Every structure is written in C-alpha cells, then in structure tokens.
Amino acid sequence: MHAQRKPRCGVCGRPAPGYDASPGRLWRHLALGQTIFWLHYAPRRVHCREHGVRVERVAWAAHDSSFTRAFEELVAWQAQRLDKSSICRLLGINWRTVGTIIERIVEERLSPGRLEGLQIIGVDELGWKAGHKYVSLVVDHLRSRVVWVGEGKNEETLDAFFDELGEERTKELTHATMDLSAAFSKAVGNRAPHVRKVFDRFHVQKLANEALDTVRRQEVREQAGSQEGKALKQSRWALLKNPWNLTVRQGEKLSELKKTNQTLYRAYLLKESLARGMDYVQPKRASEHLDKWCQWASHSRLAPFAKLAKTVQRHKDGILAYVETGLSNGVVEGINNKIRALSRRAYGFRNPKAFRAMILLCCGGMEFTPPLPVAA
Ligand SMILES: [Zn+2]
Known part of the structure; x- marks a missing residue:
C-alpha cells in the first residue's frame, strides 16, 4: 500500500505534518471462498492542530476501525437481510463485532435529511x-x-x-x-x-377490552363453583371478539349471557359501543356518541368502565382527531x-x-x- 503523499488527521481529515511512524497494522477485508484478505500498512502518526497526535487517515477504513470500508458495507448490507447466525458464519466474525460495525456505519451514514419535511x-x-x-x-x-x-x-x-x-x-x-x-x-x-x-383507536379499544375482562373476572370470582361461573370462564373470546367475527358457538354463548349475566352483558355492550363511536365519519356525530358513551359508562356501576370514561373524556379531542384524519x-x-x-x-x-x-x-x-x- 502506498501512503497518501500528504498525511491527514484521522479524526478531521485535514492535512497535518507527520509526527512519527507506527508499527504495521492489519485491516480485515473481504473473503474469497475460504480465504480472507487482509490489508497491511504502517500508518504514520500526524500532529493535528486541533486533535493533537493521531493516526493518519487511511482511504480504505474509518478512523479506529480494523475493518475495511468495503467489509463494513457488506456487514451492514447483510445485517439488513440475514439472520444473526448466517451473518456470523458468512463473515467469520462474532455478533458483538457486527453490533460495533453497525453502530459506526449508521452514525456515519445516517442522513440528516431524514428529519426534513x-x-x-x-x-x-x-x-x-x-x-x-x-x-x-x-x-x-x-x-x-x-x-x-x-x-x-x-x-x-x-x-x-x-x-x-x-x-x-x-x-x-x-x-x-x-x-x-x-x-x-x-x-x-x-x-x-x-x-x-x-x-390510536386500537389502543382505546384495547383499554375497553381490558375493562371488559376485569368485569368478567370479577363475575367469575363471584359465581365460582356454580355452573354459570364455569360458563363465564369460557366466555372470554366470545366477549373480546368483534361481533362479526364470532363463530356460531360464540354467538350462542353471547345470547345466553344476555339472559344469565346482565352485568357482564352490559360491559360487553359498552365495549362494542365505544368501538362503534369511532366508526363515525363525521367528527360531530362521533363527538355526540362519545359524550353519551361516557355518561352511560360512568353510570354503569362498573368501576373499570367508569374509569375508562374518564380517560376517554380526557383524551376526547385526540380520539376525534382519529375520526377526522383516519390516522x-x-x-x-x-x-x-x-x-x-x-x-x-x-x-x-x-x-x-x-x-x-x-x-x-x-x-x-x-x-x-x-x-x-x-x-x-
Ligand atoms: Zn484533526
């Protein structure tokens, strides 16, 4: 390897007077079949006005890296596409080294433009x-x-x-x-x-599902040992699914519930009604629906839903923003x-x-x- 005529600082790349020689170093390069190519070169040290005594810049590798740029490029490309053990086997390096290389190359190449517009x-x-x-x-x-x-x-x-x-x-x-x-x-x-x-509407619905499940578990506890309690235990999926996704069996379970456990059925209706409120296209309609829903929920004598009503009320503007934008x-x-x-x-x-x-x-x-x- 020929040295660049005028050495440059490894950190900033500005030309700097030579300081002394350093012992030769190796850079890991690409492989051909089972043969790994190494670059050998004895970089000079330079005296940079800003950075003091540093190893000179080399054209084929990043400062402080013992891998060539071509090799690091390959590591990054593979890390986007392959699993961990494939990369390690193909390149003959360990996973932590992959991490170190990725950290450096991402830092260097991350486009500042990504934050534009x-x-x-x-x-x-x-x-x-x-x-x-x-x-x-x-x-x-x-x-x-x-x-x-x-x-x-x-x-x-x-x-x-x-x-x-x-x-x-x-x-x-x-x-x-x-x-x-x-x-x-x-x-x-x-x-x-x-x-x-x-x-996010799905997060709102998730909270409603959690409230419903809390009510269901309470009911299961209260009915423990009875035939009804057992049936309630098995009702979980029928309750949490969207009505149009129910199997025939789950649909039957739900109609049964309507007769046998009105508390839980009320909780189910609350969950469904909240979701329907966010289906509206017109924000005004959705707003009215959400207001009514909050009133209903807070008077439902179901503590988890009363609590959710407060959350919905507090976040109403952002929930309506979903209706408005569909985002x-x-x-x-x-x-x-x-x-x-x-x-x-x-x-x-x-x-x-x-x-x-x-x-x-x-x-x-x-x-x-x-x-x-x-x-x-
Ligand atoms: Zn410098």
Whole structure:
C-alpha cells in the first residue's frame, strides 16, 4: 500500500505534518471462498492542530476501525437481510463485532435529511432486553420509516427528539399519532403545541377490552363453583371478539349471557359501543356518541368502565382527531413488529446504542452498496 503523499488527521481529515511512524497494522477485508484478505500498512502518526497526535487517515477504513470500508458495507448490507447466525458464519466474525460495525456505519451514514419535511409523525415505545430497557421511536408516516430512536420512554426522551428537530422543522409538523400514555402526549403538548395529537383507536379499544375482562373476572370470582361461573370462564373470546367475527358457538354463548349475566352483558355492550363511536365519519356525530358513551359508562356501576370514561373524556379531542384524519398508529405498529423481531437478534448486543443502530439500519430507509459480483 502506498501512503497518501500528504498525511491527514484521522479524526478531521485535514492535512497535518507527520509526527512519527507506527508499527504495521492489519485491516480485515473481504473473503474469497475460504480465504480472507487482509490489508497491511504502517500508518504514520500526524500532529493535528486541533486533535493533537493521531493516526493518519487511511482511504480504505474509518478512523479506529480494523475493518475495511468495503467489509463494513457488506456487514451492514447483510445485517439488513440475514439472520444473526448466517451473518456470523458468512463473515467469520462474532455478533458483538457486527453490533460495533453497525453502530459506526449508521452514525456515519445516517442522513440528516431524514428529519426534513416531516409532517405526520407517530411515536411509540418498545421494550428491549425482556422489558428492562426501552427505546422510543419516531416514525415518518408518509415515508413509513423510522427517523429517530432514543433511549428511554418518558417525556425527556421525546424532548431530545424535539431538540434535534429544532424549532423551524417542528413548525412543519401537523399531526402526531400515539397511544394514550401520558409521557409522549405531554412532550408533544409542550414542545409542539400546534401539532394535533391523534390517539390510536386500537389502543382505546384495547383499554375497553381490558375493562371488559376485569368485569368478567370479577363475575367469575363471584359465581365460582356454580355452573354459570364455569360458563363465564369460557366466555372470554366470545366477549373480546368483534361481533362479526364470532363463530356460531360464540354467538350462542353471547345470547345466553344476555339472559344469565346482565352485568357482564352490559360491559360487553359498552365495549362494542365505544368501538362503534369511532366508526363515525363525521367528527360531530362521533363527538355526540362519545359524550353519551361516557355518561352511560360512568353510570354503569362498573368501576373499570367508569374509569375508562374518564380517560376517554380526557383524551376526547385526540380520539376525534382519529375520526377526522383516519390516522392510526398502524404504520408505527407494523414497524414495531419488525423491530420486535430485530430486538431478539439485538439481544446479544452490548448496549442500547447498537440496538438503536440496528433499528435505523433496518427500518430507517438506509441503503448500502457492498462490492457484489457484476455480470461481465
Ligand atoms: Zn484533526
């Protein structure tokens, strides 16, 4: 390998006077069959005005990396497509090294343009390491991709996103979809008060399902030992399903319930009615329906639904925003499912930074061009 004529600082790339020589080093390059190619070179050290004594910049590798750029490009490309053990076998490196390489290449190549022109964003959180750690995501609805990942899941986490986005770009935002958790809602309210919050209807329905299930379990406990209690125990799926998805048997179960347990049947109707309220096309109609629903629920003598009524009342504007816009967190959830699969792979990574890099690598619309064979 020939040295560049004038050495440059490895950190900033500016020309700098040579300082001394360093012993030769090896860079791992691509492989041909079972043969791995290594580059050998003795880089000089330079004295940079800003960074002091540093190893000179080399054209074939990132500073501080012992892999060539071509090799790292291949690692990133494979990590977007292959499972963990395939990558490790094909490249002959361990998984942590893959994590380190991905972290560096994503940091270097992440386009600042991804935060330009954002209008509709979705925010969500995701557990990692069996729920001991969390990352928060910001998704661009229009381009269906992850544009930002932060560690944690509280208000401050999302604050960091707005810090990076800056005031000008924040002004361009119009809508933010999210579930009903308070942290994100607060952050958006503080940092981008003009943005319309859109609460995910499926999360609202999930809360109704949970309320219904709480009522069912209470009834099961009260009827324990009796024939009816046993029947209630088996009614779970009939109750939680949408009516049009019920099997004949489940439909029968439900009509039976109507006669035998009015409390639980009332809870069922409340759950269904809330969902129907969000089916309206006209926000005004939906608004009236939700008001009536909240009244009904709070007087239903079913504590879980009375509680839900308060939640719905508090988030009504954001729920109506769903009716108005039809935006759900669906895009975000879809990406989340993909990331959940990634998180199992990322389990072996040392730190959340590598997980973050993996998410941006696979769901951030990044492209890599490894040296692949070209037909002659
Ligand atoms: Zn420098």
